[in-house]
Amino acid sequence: MLLRLVRQYLAPYKGAVAAVVILQFLQTVATLYLPTLNAEIIDRGVVRADNGVILSLGGWMLAITAGQVACAITATYFAARVAMRVGRNIRSSLFTTVESFSSREMGVFGAPSLITRTTNDVQQVQMALLMTFTVMVSAPIMGVGGVLLALNQDIPLSGILLLILPVLFAVIGLVLRRLIPLFRRAQKQIDRVNSVLREQIMGIAVIRAFVRERTEEDRFDAANRDLTGTQLRTSQYLALLFPAAMLVANLASVAVVWFGAYRIDAGQMQIGALTAFLAYIMQILMAVMMSMFMIMMLPRAAVCAERICEVLDTESTVRDAAAAVPLVYDGGTLVFDDVGYSYPGAESPVLHGISFTAESGQTTAIIGSTGAGKSTLLNLVPRLLDATSGGISIDGQDIAAVTLHSLRSGIGLVPQKAYLFAGTIGSNLRFGRPEATDAELWEALEIAQAAEFVRNAEGALEHRVEQGGGNFSGGQRQRLAIARALVVKPAIYLFDDSFSALDFATDARLRAALRERTRNSTVLIVAQRVNTITDAAKIVVLEEGRIAGTGTHAGLMDSSPTYREIVESQLTAEEVA
Known part of the structure; x- marks a missing residue:
């Protein structure tokens, strides 16, 4: 997933990537050549007391070092620009994808997880990409080049490499096997911490009102402790890498000096070659260390890339049909034809066989007990959810066959x-x-x-x-x-219990003013208070997801026991009469 994600988003920056690789190659080659040049200065200049050789080769060393610094700075600059732009583009793609999600997809992922994926996960991929440019390009070159140049200095002494490299790779492999599951667990636990924190911040007033601060602190502490425990175990494994590598490096250096001294004493090796060999040993170990540093980042970045691709690969269940056409509003008459809806994983549908017509220029009210499906029904009109059975049409046009933009541009929604x-x-x-x-x-x-x-x-x-x-x-x-x-x-107004926080006087004035504005529009109102919908042209009564009655207030009082029960629960006997 990480490779796929990087390949996809690096495509527009191939030129910059090529420049970074070339500059890193030149900088690494210069780094590898400097110990050999230094050996030449020692053996041909210092040992023989030839100042001309020292000055000549020393000048070359300074020039190569200056070029090395220039390449390193330029490569890092371009690498940072490319990595940051890739991160920006991934965040933009995630945001665009999430914007297209329906309520169903939002419920599957959850807001805290989507926020974590867009911020923390993208940052991990971004940093891994930056380190790849600055480390993984140079590390293989330095490792392989260091081995070849060490062999060039002294083949018998290079046998030490056959001992140290397998040990280092074995340590890396053992640690890596344990890190990947821990990184995957840590990202899920970050989601959990964000979820608990977001819930507590949003519900702080309720928490204080019910004196539940201590309980919520314990709940957050539990999530926080789980994350801390996983990160501690991760850190413990990572902490083994550097001491182990340094132990191997120091043992290798001691072995090189020990056996190198014997070879110098026997006249089989020069002093400059020994210093160069030590430098190459350290460069090889540095290449391995840099690779280990990347190994610490890549498993986490790979897990984050999986989570990012999971979002990017998810298609919204609510999207334009292949042959969708723009909706042409002509008054906004709304028709529900045997509509049903089931939430994913639910045992039974929340709406069954809903059929009614909301005429243009009229107010249609929907009333029912809590959980009857009123808000779900309203959300089907702008296709925030798609009906799982039946169909909805506006002015004779099936809303599933028109573009979402044209549909929603003619709807004014006031959510609950x-x-x-x-x-x-x-x-x-x-x-x-x-x-x-x-x-x-x-x-x-x-x-x-x-x-x-x-x-x-x-x-x-x-x-x-x-x-x-x-x-x-x-x-x-x-x-x-x-x-x-x-x-x-708009042509259609949807009010989802949008007057519940208003006092009766304000509610009455607002509704009176609305009548004039909406006289040529379709108005669909979800209401809890009966006395605010008694003058509606049509009232639809919902009970357990089914229509229990349709008509005017007066007609329903005679024909619908469910409606009469709702009315009697809210109004006095005098008001009912």
Whole structure:
């Protein structure tokens, strides 16, 4: 997965990658040549006291070193640019993919896991790519070149390499087998910590209200301890690598000096060759050490790449059909024809055989007990979910056969939880229609009964909105969300229990103002309060995912026991009469 991901996102930067490889090659070759040049200075210059040779070869060493530094700096610069851009492109692809997900895919992955994959996982892949450019290009060249040049200095002494390299590779292999499962477990535990933390931050008011701080602390501590334990075990394995490598390196150096001294004494080796051989031994060990450093990163990066590809390879269950055509709105008449919906893994469908028509210019209300499927039904209209049976049409056009953009551009949705984005009041109101004028925004605010508190806010339309609208009350957020839908001027309005935070007086004024704005539109309202829908042209009563009655308030009071039960549970006998 890691190789596939890197190959895919490196394709646009082949030129820069080639430049990095060439520069790293030149820098590594220079590094390998310097010990040989140093041996020449010792044997031909220092030993023979020839200052001319020392100055001449010393000048070459300085020039090669300067070129080596220039290549290293340039290669690192280009490697960093490419790695950062690849990370940026992967994050962008993840964001685009997640944006296309329906509620079903969002439920499968979960918001905390998607955030971790887009940030932490991408960063791991990005850093592995950067280290590959700066380490893995030079490490093989330095390792192989060091062996060849060490053989060139003294073949018998090179037998020491046959002892140290297998030991190093054996240590690396043993550690690697234990690291990969630990890295995979750690990434899942990071998801768990993020999930618990996000839940606790979002629900902090409830936690405090029920005095559950200590319980939640224990729950977070449990997730945190699991992650800490896994990371400690990972660190313990990694901690073995460097001491083991340094032990082998020091033993190898002692062995080289010991046996090299005998060969010098026997006249079979020169002093400069011994110093060069020591340098090559260290370069070989450095190449192995750099490879070990990459080995520490690659398993984690590979696990992260798997998680990233899992998201990128997931196709939304809600997408345009192959031959999708734009939807042409002509009033917005909405027809449900034997519609059913089942959540993945559910024992039974949440909606069964739903059939009704919401006429243009009329208000259709949906009411029922909690869990009856009201919000699910509403989410089927803009295809936030796709019906698993039956069909929905708008103005005679099947919504499954039209483009999502054309479908949703004619729908104004006010969700059950009014969510505002960080920015200003104006930017939130223009969310669905960026070209809307200030006059249109104020008109929508007047209808939504929000104009007064917006005028009193510092900056009015330019008043800052915190993430989620945390600096507004629930009722204010609902009214701003309603105004946001009104600015779009859609053919179909969907209100998912969008008036629950309003007092009765504000609710009455808002609905009266809405009638004028929506007189040529289709209005579908999910409601909990009976007295707010008694004047609806049509009321659809849901019970356990099925239609238990359809009609006007007066008609349902006579024909639907379920509706009458709901009414009697909310209104007094005098009001019912």
